[in-house]
């Protein structure tokens with residue numbers, strides 16, 4: 643059994659710690675300090691590092707951590723990331739403790755972005771900045787079509803899959819989602835729940851694929867209400883999923 647613990651970093655990042663007995667794997671250590679504090683406080687040792695994409699707030703801690711611990715660093719094929727020891731591609735898999743994690747290539751936010759998915763006894767998804775609760779990553783490098791394809795992969799996973807994103811963006815994502823999907827009553831109720839949690843500085847993650855299918859406009863591209871609002875925003879008739887995604891992503895970028 644893997645316990646997943648959030649370590650807060652920067653203003654709104656979560657570095658995820660996967661803990662089994664006294665051993666830890668770390669996902670996207672943008673900063674080494676919260677990781678070292680966590681390891682020292684609990685007398686844990688570091689067993690490995692998983693990286694989703696090249697952005698500094700996901701990779702900045704690699705050097706310090708590997709200078710103290712000689713561990714494997716898994717990550718995408720991208721020589722801009724220093725310290726990767728095991729490059730991963732679509733359909734590769736790695737063992738984390740006794741759990742097998744499959745690798746998905748999920749370009750869109752960046753071109754090198756990968757996600758880690760365990761479907762054995764625990765269904766866990768570490769999706770970096772590709773899928774957020776109530777939203778998706780900005781398209782810094784990829785196209786709407788690439789992001790659409792990446793999100794299709796993630797939305798087809800088991801509904802009970804727990805979704806571990808890297809940022810606490812849920813409230814601001816839902817602030818937009820309730821406008822673009824204004825007839826979604828489940829979403830409105832969930833938005834109130836999230837606001838209450840955030841007032842108390844509580845974490846809103848992990849989410850689940852099942853929940854995201856109900857609340858996340860970027861996974862609900864066939865919803866007539868969203869298509870109609872997107873068409874109004876773009877002043878054109880939209881009839882392709884990828885065009886709905888493109889429009890609501892642009893809308894959200896300037897929201």
Ligand SMILES: [Fe+2]
Nearest residue numbers: 695697751771
């Ligand atoms: Fe990023």
